[in-house]
Each structure stands twice: as structure tokens, then as C-alpha cells.
Amino acid sequence: MPEMISVEEARELVLSHIATLPAEVVSVLDAAGRVAAADLHSDIDVSPFSHSAMDGFAMRAAQLETASEDAPVELDVIDEVPAGATFDGVIGEGQCVRIMTGAPLPADADSVVKYEIVGVVTGDGKTGSRVSFSAPTKLGSNVRAAGEEAKAGEAVVHAGDIVNPAGVGFLAGCGVVEVPVYGRPRVAVISIGSELVEPIQVPGPGQIRNSNCYALAACVREAGGVPEILPTVEDSFEALRDVVREAAKRCDFVLTSGGASNGDFDFIKPVVDDLGELLMTSVNMRPGKAQTFGLVDGTPVFGLPGNPAAAYLGFQMLVRPALRKMQGFQRFELPQVKARVTEYLKKKDPRRIYLRATLTKDADGALAVTPAKNQSSGLFGPLQQSNCVILMPEGLQPCEAGEVVDCLLLDVNEETVL
Numbered sequence: 022m023p024e025m026i027s028v029e030e031a032r033e034l035v036l037s038h039i040a041t042l043p044a045e046v047v048s049v050l051d052a053a054g055r056v057a058a059a060d061l062h063s064d065i066d067v068s069p070f071s072h073s074a075m076d077g078f079a080m081r082a083a084q085l086e087t088a089s090e091d092a093p094v095e096l097d098v099i100d101e102v103p104a105g106a107t108f109d110g111v112i113g114e115g116q117c118v119r120i121m122t123g124a125p126l127p128a129d130a131d132s133v134v135k136y137e138i139v140g141v142v143t144g145d146g147k148t149g150s151r152v153s154f155s156a157p158t159k160l161g162s163n164v165r166a167a168g169e170e171a172k173a174g175e176a177v178v179h180a181g182d183i184v185n186p187a188g189v190g191f192l193a194g195c196g197v198v199e200v201p202v203y204g205r206p207r208v209a210v211i212s213i214g215s216e217l218v219e220p221i222q223v224p225g226p227g228q229i230r231n232s233n234c235y236a237l238a239a240c241v242r243e244a245g246g247v248p249e250i251l252p253t254v255e256d257s258f259e260a261l262r263d264v265v266r267e268a269a270k271r272c273d274f275v276l277t278s279g280g281a282s283n284g285d286f287d288f289i290k291p292v293v294d295d296l297g298e299l300l301m302t303s304v305n306m307r308p309g310k311a312q313t314f315g316l317v318d319g320t321p322v323f324g325l326p327g328n329p330a331a332a333y334l335g336f337q338m339l340v341r342p343a344l345r346k347m348q349g350f351q352r353f354e355l356p357q358v359k360a361r362v363t364e365y366l367k368k369k370d371p372r373r374i375y376l377r378a379t380l381t382k383d384a385d386g387a388l389a390v391t392p393a394k395n396q397s398s399g400l401f402g403p404l405q406q407s408n409c410v411i412l413m414p415e416g417l418q419p420c421e422a423g424e425v426v427d428c429l430l431l432d433v434n435e436e437t438v439l
């Protein structure tokens with residue numbers, strides 16, 4: 022196993038050990054944001070019948086061919102058809118049918134003229150009235166064709182498609198009420214550290230609150246997974262081994278934070294090595310060099326570093342892609358834009374650096390990016406206030422103010438096209 026690998030190599034390594042979860046069937050509403058695991062077919066034509074797109078009058082366009090301001094064509098209104106009803110009669114020459122939006126087009130009609138541009142000669146425009154048309158209408162005007170959106174038996178959503186809220190409506194209209202989608206991974210979220218106390222507690226001497234667990238569980242949720250926060254584990258090889266072994270049996274993915282470095286009390290690497298196969302220990306990124314990955318009984322186990330920003334960015338770069346692959350998503354790169362950096366950026370560490378930063382757009386649409394003042398890997402605050410990270414490539418090349426840099430957007434789906 023190489024000592025330190027690049028972020029891209031790490032992502033590839035992780036993804037190569039991740040399988041898509043089996044499909045499960047959910048109600049169409051719960052399919053929103055999920056990936057379809059099979060082609061989904063409409064049981065009927067959508068819409069099932071040709072219908073009017075306007076409230077107006079239905080007739081054949083040919084009846085109005087000669088209509089003009091000077092010589093309007095007058096027709097008798099022989100019936101009225103609201104949405105939900107049908108007109109089964111015959112529309113003779115000199116006749117039309119009053120029709121409402123959504124009502125089936127009478128078999129004899131091919132066009133609809135909205136009532137705002139129709140004159141009433143006698144009556145109130147309803148059945149028994151006489152109405153006038155002062156212009157011809159186009160064949161098929163204001164008619165929505167049967168099967169315009171889907172034909173009976175047609176695949177309307179394909180395996181691998183992400184169902185969005187509009188898709189939920191589309192599927193419902195096609196009679197698809199149960200949808201096979203790839204499963205959501207159950208993710209055990211484990212904090213490691215004898216110094217940790219729960220957020221409801223006030224830390225005593227040498228103690229800090231366990232914040233990683235909550236951030237990481239939120240990250241899991243946002244990535245589509247189902248987090249299960251486990252009790253904090255003290256810095257003990259045996260204690261950690263027992264917890265990881267049990268979690269790997271019950272869950273689809275085990276995520277730890279802390280104890281990933283080389284200190285005297287850092288045990289995630291030896292635990293994964295002991296229980297299964299240790300595949301990665303270190304990635305060329307800052308923050309977040311200490312990134313452990315391996316398999317325990319075939320379950321992926323990822324050990325993030327303890328420092329909050331290092332854990333968070335390790336998650337975004339390496340764990341989120343894994344959880345997305347499990348759910349059938351196919352894009353794993355965070356959306357990236359170029360922007361001018363507003364200040365000089367020094368580069369003392371040759372690792373790839375992800376600077377927490379804020380991207381803004383000026384009145385002309387030009388993007389500018391400003392790094393957060395405090396880049397300590399021990400802080401969540403600057404991430405809460407940032408909307409991107411600046412990617413400073415490997416090496417020691419600094420960056421002048423005004424230079425164009427690559428920015429990876431946070432809190433945006435990988436499918437976003439910029």
C-alpha cells in the first residue's frame with residue numbers, strides 16, 4: 022500500500038470497492054431525489070385523450086376559413102362540454118360546441134377558439150346561443166393531442182435516471198405509483214476520542230464537545246444516506262475493534278472520525294487492518310491527510326481525521342462519492358468554477374490545499390473568491406460561512422491576487438451544470 026496517494030487516486034480506490042445497493046420499492050412520492058433501478062412504463066397514453074387547452078368553442082378549422090372582420094362566420098352553440106364530461110353528438114356545418122379547458126375534444130372538432138376573441142350574437146354564449154368568429158383559426162389550435170407526453174407502454178423514466186419532483190408528477194400521471202429505486206446506505210457514524218463529551222454537556226478540563234458526529238450525520242443525510250449515530254468510543258484498540266466489527270455487520274458503511282493519525286492513541290488503522298483489509302491510510306490533501314479506508318467483512322469502513330474541517334472535507338471528497346455510488350448516482354465530482362481570488366495566497370505545504378472560501382458575483386457576472394481568514398483544520402465555523410473551497414494544486418506555487426483559481430462548490434449536487 023503506497024504511503025500517500027492523490028485525491029483522485031483515493032476516490033478511484035474507494036469507488037472501486039463500492040457496489041450499488043440492491044433496489045427497493047418505494048411509493049412514488051418517496052422516489053424524489055432517488056435513482057430509478059428499472060425502466061418505468063406508462064400504462065396509458067398521457068394525456069389519455071385529446072383535449073382543449075382553453076375555455077372556448079370547438080369546431081373544425083375549415084368552418085372558419087372565410088372568417089374576417091368584415092364577414093364574420095356565425096355558428097350555433099349546440100352544447101357545452103366541461104372537463105370530466107364528453108360530447109358524443111355530431112357537430113354539423115354552422116355549429117360549434119362550447120368547451121372548457123381539459124375537456125375532451127369532440128370527435129367532429131379539430132380546433133378550439135378561446136372565448137375572449139369570439140363575439141356573442143344572441144344569447145349568453147352558452148348552449149342555444151349564436152356566436153361569431155372574425156378570423157380563421159389554425160388547424161389544431163388550442164388542442165393538446167392524446168399521448169403528447171407518453172404513449173401507453175412507453176418507458177417514461179429509465180433505469181439510472183434521477184427522479185425529480187416533476188418526475189414524481191409525471192410518473193403519477195403514467196400510473197406508476199410504486200417505484201424501484203436503489204437503496205439508501207445505512208451509515209454507522211462513530212466518533213473516536215476519550216476527550217469527547219456530548220453537545221448537551223459542558224466540557225470539563227481537557228474535554229471537548231463531539232461535534233463531528235452531528236456534522237457527519239448531516240453530511241450522510243444530505244448525500245442520501247441514513248445515518249446511525251453510535252455512542253462515542255474511547256481511544257482503545259479493543260473498544261474500537263468491537264464497535265467497528267459490530268457496525269460492519271449491521272450497516273452498509275462505517276464512518277469514523279478521529280484516531281486516524283499516527284499518535285499513541287490512534288487506532289482506526291490497526292483496527293481495520295486487524296478486522297479486514299486496510300486499503301488506504303493517507304491522502305495528499307490539506308486539511309485531511311489522515312484518511313483511512315478498508316473493508317471489514319466486505320463492508321466499507323472509512324476513518325476520517327478528527328479535526329473537524331479535515332473530517333468534513335474528507336467526507337466531501339471521498340465518502341460522499343461512495344455513498345452516491347451505492348445509491349446509483351453516476352456523478353461524483355463537485356461542480357467547479359473559475360474565479361479571481363481577491364488576495365495573495367501563500368503555499369507553504371506541498372499538499373493539495375482546499376481553502377474554505379466565499380464565492381461572489383459582481384454586477385457584470387464576474388466571479389470573485391475570498392478565502393476565510395482562519396484556515397485551521399480544527400474549525401467548523403469557517404465552513405459554515407463558506408460556499409466553496411479554493412483548490413490550490415500540489416506543489417509550492419503561491420497565487421497572486423487577481424489570479425484565476427479553481428473553486429469547488431459546496432452544498433450543490435454533482436449533477437449541477439454551470
Ligand SMILES: Nc1nc2c(c(=O)[nH]1)N[C@H]1C(S)=C(S)[C@@H](COP(=O)(O)OP(=O)(O)OC[C@H]3O[C@@H](n4cnc5c(N)ncnc54)[C@H](O)[C@@H]3O)O[C@H]1N2
Nearest residue numbers: 212214231232233234279280281282287311326327328331
Ligand atoms: N505528529 C503528527 N501529528 C499530527 C499530524 C501529523 O502529520 N503528524 N497530523 C495532524 C493532522 S493534520 C490531523 S487532521 C490530525 C488527525 O489525527 P486524528 O485523526 O488522529 O485526530 P485526533 O487526534 O483524534 O483529533 C484531532 C483533533 O480533532 C478533535 N476531534 C476529534 N474528534 C472530534 C469530534 N468528534 N468532534 C470534535 N472534535 C474532534 C480532537 O480533539 C483533536 O483536537 O492529527 C494531527 N497530528
Ligand code: MOO
Nearest residue numbers: 308309310331398
Ligand atoms: O488532516 Mo489535517 O490538517 O491535514 O487537519
